Each structure stands twice: as C-alpha cells, then as structure tokens.
Amino acid sequence: xxxxxxxxxxxxxxxxxxxxxxxxxxxxxxxxxxxxxxxxxxxxxxxxxxxxxxxxxxxxxxxxxxxxxxxxxxxxxxxxxxxxxxxxxxxxxxxxxxxxxxxxxxxxxxxxxxxxxxxxxxxxxxxxxxxxxxxxxxxxxxxxxxxxx
Ligand code: DQA
Numbered sequence: 001x002x003x004x005x006x007x008x009x010x011x012x013x014x015x016x017x018x019x020x021x022x023x024x025x026x027x028x029x030x031x032x033x034x035x036x037x038x039x040x041x042x043x044x045x046x047x048x049x050x051x052x053x054x055x056x057x058x059x060x061x062x063x064x065x066x067x068x069x070x071x072x073x074x075x076x077x078x079x080x081x082x083x084x085x086x087x088x089x090x091x092x093x094x095x096x097x098x099x100x101x102x103x104x105x106x107x108x109x110x111x112x113x114x115x116x117x118x119x120x121x122x123x124x125x126x127x128x129x130x131x132x133x134x135x136x137x138x139x140x141x142x143x144x145x146x147x148x149x
Contacts (some may be wrong), residue, residue: 039049
C-alpha cells in the first residue's frame, strides 16, 4: 500500500484575517484566502496535504498545534503578534516535536524593537521574514525537503 501523503498545518495568528485591508503598505493587497490558495497549490505540487487555519485567539492556536501532534508531519506558523508575547504557543510547538517554520510577511527586524524578539524562533527549524506571501511557499518547500530527509 502506498504511504499516505504528509500533512502540514499552516496556522495564522491574530489580525491575519484582515490581510488585504490591514496596513497594505506593509502586508500587501492579497487576502488570507489568497494565502490559503497559495499554500494549497504549493502542497498539491509537492504532494503534501495542507490544513490551513487562522485564529485571533491564543488558546485556539494552542489547540490546533496540539492537534497537529497526531495528524501532521510539519507546521508552518505565522503567529502574528503572539510571536512576541506567547510562551504558550512556543511551548505547544515544542511539545509537537515536529519541524516548524516561522513565517512573517513583513521584515520584523526592520520594524519596531519589540518585533525583533520571537518566542517561537528558538523552536523553529527555519524562520522566513520579509518575503511577503512567498514566505509561505518557501516554508512549505522547506518542510517538503526536510520530510524527504
Ligand atoms: C507579522 C509581524 C508581526 O509583528 C505582526 O504582529 C503581525 C504580522 C507578519 O506577518 O509580518 O501581525 O507576523
């Protein structure tokens, strides 16, 4: 029997539901639905199943990450503002023992001081910031190569 395809959780944090209308000078004109399409197309090309979610709530993100322990082989996460505040999300990611790629649409290092610290980065296999929406594509491609071994 053929192996079932690897599954990647793509999780998005608070305010990313507003993509397209929120500070378009920083985050661009594309919407979260465009990000989902990009991730689905990338997954299809690489033979990966994509579970895509967004929440404005820290606990919902923790629940989704915990659920990925049993269902996914890797995680792409844009934790948005929780990047800079959430020990709970970092702990949940660590507990999965899965490869994690942290994505930021903007270059957080070229912005305010508080955006330069990430609780998630020490848990991440790779961090992509400032590549716009392409960051999600690069993240999925990276996980595909990690999972191939
Ligand atoms: C962000 C950067 C964060 O600092 C910010 O709070 C966001 C989006 C990004 O994708 O560039 O909401 O994660």
